[in-house]
Amino acid sequence: MTVSIALFTADLRIHDNPVLRAALDGAEQTVPLFVLDDAVRRTGFAAPNRRAFLADCLAALDAGLRERGGRLVLRSGEVAAEVCRLARETGARDVHVAADVSGFAHRREDRLRAELESDGRRLHVHDAVTTVLAPGEVTPSDRDHFAVFTPYFRRWESAPPRKPLGAPRRVPVPDGAGSDGLPARSAVSGVSPGLAHGGEEEGRRRFTAWLPAGIDAYEDRHDDLAGDATSRLSPHLHFGTLSPTELVHRARERGGTGAEAFVRQVCWRDFHHQVLAARPHAAHDDYRTHHDRWRKDEKAAEAWREGRTGYPIVDAAMRQLAHEGWMHNRGRLLAASFLAKTLYLDWRIGARHFLDLLVDGDMANNQLNWQWVAGTGTDTRPNRVLNPLTQAKRFDPEGDYVRRWVPELAGVAGGAVHTPWKLAGLERAGVDYPDPVADLGDGLDRFLRARGAR
Numbered sequence: 001m002t003v004s005i006a007l008f009t010a011d012l013r014i015h016d017n018p019v020l021r022a023a024l025d026g027a028e029q030t031v032p033l034f035v036l037d038d039a040v041r042r043t044g045f046a047a048p049n050r051r052a053f054l055a056d057c058l059a060a061l062d063a064g065l066r067e068r069g070g071r072l073v074l075r076s077g078e079v080a081a082e083v084c085r086l087a088r089e090t091g092a093r094d095v096h097v098a099a100d101v102s103g104f105a106h107r108r109e110d111r112l113r114a115e116l117e118s119d120g121r122r123l124h125v126h127d128a129v130t131t132v133l134a135p136g137e138v139t140p141s142d143r144d145h146f147a148v149f150t151p152y153f154r155r156w157e158s159a160p161p162r163k164p165l166g167a168p169r170r171v172p173v174p175d176g177a178g179s180d181g182l183p184a185r186s187a188v189s190g191v192s193p194g195l196a197h198g199g200e201e202e203g204r205r206r207f208t209a210w211l212p213a214g215i216d217a218y219e220d221r222h223d224d225l226a227g228d229a230t231s232r233l234s235p236h237l238h239f240g241t242l243s244p245t246e247l248v249h250r251a252r253e254r255g256g257t258g259a260e261a262f263v264r265q266v267c268w269r270d271f272h273h274q275v276l277a278a279r280p281h282a283a284h285d286d287y288r289t290h291h292d293r294w295r296k297d298e299k300a301a302e303a304w305r306e307g308r309t310g311y312p313i314v315d316a317a318m319r320q321l322a323h324e325g326w327m328h329n330r331g332r333l334l335a336a337s338f339l340a341k342t343l344y345l346d347w348r349i350g351a352r353h354f355l356d357l358l359v360d361g362d363m364a365n366n367q368l369n370w371q372w373v374a375g376t377g378t379d380t381r382p383n384r385v386l387n388p389l390t391q392a393k394r395f396d397p398e399g400d401y402v403r404r405w406v407p408e409l410a411g412v413a414g415g416a417v418h419t420p421w422k423l424a425g426l427e428r429a430g431v432d433y434p435d436p437v438a439d440l441g442d443g444l445d446r447f448l449r450a451r452g453a454r
Helices: 018-025 038-043 050-066 080-091 103-118 149-158 201-215 234-239 245-255 256-276 296-307 313-325 329-343 347-359 361-373 389-396 399-404 414-418 441-449
Strands: 003-007 027-037 073-077 095-096 121-128
Touching: 003 018, 003 073, 003 080, 018 027, 018 095, 018 329, 027 038, 027 080, 038 103, 050 201, 050 234, 073 121, 080 103, 080 399, 095 103, 103 121, 103 234, 103 329, 201 234, 201 245, 245 256, 296 313, 296 329, 296 347, 313 329, 313 347, 313 389, 313 414, 329 347, 329 389, 329 399, 329 441, 347 361, 389 414, 399 414
Parallel strands: 003 027, 003 095, 027 073, 095 121
Antiparallel strands: none
């Protein structure tokens, strides 16, 4: 009886999973395996919100496998050691896994391949599982990756993705594959109170419910902070409970300008993955340095983390993050610009805080989005600064988003909630809200001078 191992990483789904399909096609029995990696815990990447969401995803994956006669095998420890141990226990000769782009993932893959080969076994790495196109599948003529999004998108859009795979009917698992118990969401402490639920079934339900009307209005409403009209699928894309390839296919079948705008956003994920694959150091170092001499101001940084900057739109975004472990994309841009450019604090401070809380936080999208906003990444206008007052009036004109997340301002009517502080009569009304931590004009002047642009 031939046996293979399907090693799940950021592809916690049964539908459209080339790793699982290849493992099933290549052997008579397959062990679906997930390893709770000790190294991930040591790096601090296993933040509470992601651990809780992961617990949901693993429970859903196990349930889906059991519906097909299988089950999920869970092990804890170092990935290469646990995979090799399981391979010996079951007689598996082949291990299948999805490609990843971070330096951590590359080192893990190298260790796994070396240990399997020394044991006479094979590692098969599959591309285009966590992204639509594999990093490096489309490249400019003179470089190993695209450094600007728009030309990448043109090439990406013209390259047909693979056809989505259906879910397998059966997943035969050998009897000798012992498993640890699945983690429970309830056992994780420090979880954001409004954290969404995870798992493939939940992800597919959410996308199916959003698709008919949500995607049609996406182009016009995806920046509407109060309307909350985004898909909220980023956590499911991060954990791979939804396939980006399937999302693109279904969006294109729907058609229309909203679908086109949604597909473009999915492409941004692929873009960041191909940048990080080519330049792994960009997870921690400037992709394009301006030799910034970032200020050190822990008091201002803490006010930003707590949502007490004195700028309601920024504070609303930061409080949404704390409550939900998720933040509206327009809020992310505003909060990041305020930290890196208005306060002129190191973008890594913000990126670390986001990774501590974001359920969808990953090295490619989080770090490179932060670098884009900070002007050290791929933005072709690195010195642009987003004015939080102007942005608030544009994307939250009636102030509903601010009042939702900054309850001490709930009594301030309409767009007046965005008026530069302090609002007339606010102190007399007994509202406890802080003075601004920085003057916007002073912050802009400081940033442009630091960049040599003034």
